[in-house]
Amino acid sequence: MPLAVVTASHSPLMRTVEPRGDARTAVDAAFAQARAFAADFRPDLVVVVAPDHYNGMFYDLMPPFCVGTAAEAVGDYGTARGPLAVDREAARHVVREVLAADIDLAMSERMVVDHGFAQPLELLFGAIDAVPAVPVFINCVAVPFGPVRRTRRLGEALGRALLALDRRVLLLGSGGLSHDPPLPTLEGAPPEVAARLIAGRHPTPEERAGREARVRDAGLAVASGEPGPRLNPDWDRAFLDLLAEGRLTAADTWTNTWITAEAGNSAHEVRTWLACYAALATAGPYAMRGSFYRPIPEWIAGFGITTAETRRNP
Ligand SMILES: O=C(O)CCC(=O)/C=C/C=C(\O)C(=O)O
């Protein structure tokens, strides 16, 4: 059975901040193409590979990787709140097979996810529970991280597990590319911030609104002409080329310090893309069908969307 991939940046600012020029029109058109690609592929299972931003995963027990055998979205930044339509049997199969392939990962019967999962599901399929899904969390935010090559190997193990299912599986990678939105870090955090990074589940509506306002204000400031965030379009385009050309092992030598220095703290979200493409590559040579890129400072994102599928035999 073939596999297919859609990867897309996400941004908490997409609903609240209007970028200058034709960025929104261009992004909408690229998402329309990705939707058509997904509809044409007719997946019967969608594996969503995404990070979290201190809404579901905290430093009281931060796994590098986690598969949800059930999952609930918190409803941040205007995304829907509620359960994902997790295919429990498929999720449990993935956990078993990936562990058997020597990749340690956690599993959760009550995974909590945020806009990292919800936004691409809504943009691609219309709702967070519209398609049978397996949610795969990759820690891309809470340092320290393992080497980036571990996420490529996770992707390979994931791909082999999915091929064994003999279903039409679309992998949906969420996040990146170069960007550095205002996200707190544990090191040097004042005690109240540290407490919420360690165990900040169930914030009050006021607390959530305060966090979201801080991120929104950063985007609005750029939209009103203040200096933009540091994005790195050259790095982003080189990463897209690497994926298009199937040179995934080239990322094995990247250090985490280098990724952060080149592309920002949240650029580690490209781990989700790398895992999806590594999974796709296990089905044989692939072809990238669509590739969109635009640096959008107002959304604090080097914004990319790609589609790819197993190359058909001539
Ligand atoms: O304040 C917090 O703890 C969370 C802020 C937040 O959710 C930021 C999210 C940013 C992205 O998802 C992104 O730009 O990739």
Ligand SMILES: [Fe+2]
């Ligand atoms: Fe993010």
